[in-house]
Amino acid sequence: MTKTYPKASRPSLDDVSVDIDKGDFVFFIGPSGSGKSTIIKLLLHEVAPNKGRVVVNERDVTTMRSWKIPNFRRSIGCVFQDFRLLPNRTAYENVAFALEVIGKSKGVARRVVPEVLELVGLGGKEHRYPHELSGGEQQRVAVARAFVNRPLILLADEPTGNLDPDTSIEIMRLLDRINRTGTTIVMVTHDSNIVNQMRRRVVEIESGRIVRDQPRGVYG
Amino acid sequence: MRAKYVLSEVATGLWRNVTMTIAMMITMAVSLSMLGASLLLFWQVNKLKDFYYAKVEVSIFLKADITEDQRKALRTELAAALLAPGVTSATCPAQAPATVCDPLVQSIEYETKQQAWERFKVQFKDAPDLVNATKADQLPESFRVKLHDPKQFAQIYDKYKTKPGVDDVIDQRELLAKLFNVLGALQRLALIVAVVQGLAALLLVANTIQVAAYSKRREVAVMKLVGASNWFIQLPFVLEAVFAGLIGSLIAFLVLVSAKVFLFDDSLKSLSNLLLPVDWKNIWQLLIYLPGIGGAVSAITGWFTLRFYVKV
Numbered sequence: 001m002t003k004t005y006p007k008a009s010r011p012s013l014d015d016v017s018v019d020i021d022k023g024d025f026v027f028f029i030g031p032s033g034s035g036k037s038t039i040i041k042l043l044l045h046e047v048a049p050n051k052g053r054v055v056v057n058e059r060d061v062t063t064m065r066s067w068k069i070p071n072f073r074r075s076i077g078c079v080f081q082d083f084r085l086l087p088n089r090t091a092y093e094n095v096a097f098a099l100e101v102i103g104k105s106k107g108v109a110r111r112v113v114p115e116v117l118e119l120v121g122l123g124g125k126e127h128r129y130p131h132e133l134s135g136g137e138q139q140r141v142a143v144a145r146a147f148v149n150r151p152l153i154l155l156a157d158e159p160t161g162n163l164d165p166d167t168s169i170e171i172m173r174l175l176d177r178i179n180r181t182g183t184t185i186v187m188v189t190h191d192s193n194i195v196n197q198m199r200r201r202v203v204e205i206e207s208g209r210i211v212r213d214q215p216r217g218v219y220g
Numbered sequence: 221m222r223a224k225y226v227l228s229e230v231a232t233g234l235w236r237n238v239t240m241t242i243a244m245m246i247t248m249a250v251s252l253s254m255l256g257a258s259l260l261l262f263w264q265v266n267k268l269k270d271f272y273y274a275k276v277e278v279s280i281f282l283k284a285d286i287t288e289d290q291r292k293a294l295r296t297e298l299a300a301a302l303l304a305p306g307v308t309s310a311t312c313p314a315q316a317p318a319t320v321c322d323p324l325v326q327s328i329e330y331e332t333k334q335q336a337w338e339r340f341k342v343q344f345k346d347a348p349d350l351v352n353a354t355k356a357d358q359l360p361e362s363f364r365v366k367l368h369d370p371k372q373f374a375q376i377y378d379k380y381k382t383k384p385g386v387d388d389v390i391d392q393r394e395l396l397a398k399l400f401n402v403l404g405a406l407q408r409l410a411l412i413v414a415v416v417q418g419l420a421a422l423l424l425v426a427n428t429i430q431v432a433a434y435s436k437r438r439e440v441a442v443m444k445l446v447g448a449s450n451w452f453i454q455l456p457f458v459l460e461a462v463f464a465g466l467i468g469s470l471i472a473f474l475v476l477v478s479a480k481v482f483l484f485d486d487s488l489k490s491l492s493n494l495l496l497p498v499d500w501k502n503i504w505q506l507l508i509y510l511p512g513i514g515g516a517v518s519a520i521t522g523w524f525t526l527r528f529y530v531k532v
Binding site for chain 1: 225439446448
């Protein structure tokens with residue numbers, strides 16, 4: 001697919017074609033401005049491609065009607081570099097919020113949220129506010145929020161961007177665990193460290209084009 | 221669960237921006253009061269028209285020095301058998317005072333000076349000074365003529381104006397027309413104020429919604445990310461506007477009720493003898509219209525603002 005932003009001199013993504021299977025763990029790497037983040041936006045249908053299609057879970061997202069999109073997004077979890085937590089809610093409430101706004105009852109939240117916080121290694125810290133948690137812990141909360149609905153796909157847009165190398169590894173271990181439960185993971189990053197350590201499929205993008213697609217790649 | 225969430229969001233939203241909320245309520249209240257007033261005037265004018273036009277008569281005022289012969293002549297003439305097409309002498313007894321065969325005339329009544337005086341006293345009972353200053357003799361006697369077709373006044377005027385003993389022929393309808401013009405103008409004025417103020421209210425609603433959406437942009441972003449449905453995201457904001465609109469309409473309603481109780485039924489009571497009293501039924505009708513309009517307009521403006529300006 002091709003995506004050109006208005007006022008841009010060249011397309012953000014130029015004739016990019018990628019197939020990702022269920023259960024895959026894919027890294028999208030490349031320099032800043034190469035178009036990596038655009039991929040996430042396209043998958044979430046925050047933007048639409050100028051040419052081509054985006055198919056997720058066998059549904060063509062490109063031409064999806066706008067009122068169906070919220071439902072579609074419930075099958076995808078997403079974590080970001082800046083965590084995007086709500087600052088005036090506790091860790092528990094942040095995760096529960098994701099359930100509340102899609103209509104799950106408080107009872108369901110009470111059951112599921114502690115479970116998933118335990119899973120990400122934050123057992124006992126449910127009542128801390130984001131500013132009382134370290135960067136790594138905040139990202140864990142974000143992962144918990146993304147994962148609480150057991151989505152089929154987890155997107156990650158530079159999740160370790162604000163974290164130190166050791167914490168980054170911890171987060172990657174967490175994502176690896178999640179991947180093993182069958183969740184497809186698509187991660188955009190320029191953290192060479194973790195890419196090299198994980199040895200998963202690597203797709204390299206440069207100036208909007210794919211230059212490499214290796215099954216067990218390194219950052220190179 | 222969702223209802224509680226939505227309602228608590230609405231409450232916090234309103235409180236967070238309490239100054240704007242109050243401003244919204246006040247502008248809505250003013251606009252809706254004017255709208256209500258214009259509606260009331262509109263209904264009242266229609267009632268008046270129905271009431272008075274049914275009663276309206278042509279008054280043939282007689283000169284003070286009219287002779288009995290002239291009186292008799294006029295009476296006979298009004299009752300005279302000017303046979304209209306289809307009317308025979310059998311169906312038109314010329315002697316009966318109230319039945320006429322002048323094709324234009326439906327009925328006539330004769331009012332003596334005394335009767336005029338009595339009527340005057342009753343009509344102006346709230347103005348005793350005026351009553352005392354007028355003597356029974358000063359009010360003219362008259363024939364009160366009801367026409368089949370009130371629009372044919374001109375013909376009656378031409379016919380009877382120059383008859384001996386006749387002082388003047390007055391079409392009460394014309395007097396009423398002037399009154400109705402004034403009321404109509406007032407009603408239109410109220411409507412204009414309502415519309416202008418209504419525009420201000422709408423802009424205020426749009427602005428309040430934008431501010432509210434901005435201050436909750438983080439929550440909204442997360443909600444969209446996580447897949448909350450659009451109406452679920454929009455609902456608290458729209459409800460904030462609707463709530464303000466409903467309160468505004470209730471204030472407007474109370475204002476109009478007080479106007480009825482303290483103005484029309486009290487200080488301006490004498491006017492309500494002339495203009496009919498405002499029905500409580502109309503006031504209750506307002507209780508349905510005003511909140512309905514207030515709520516609907518707020519909701520639509522709110523939804524519109526969210527959808528197209530805030531892109532929620």
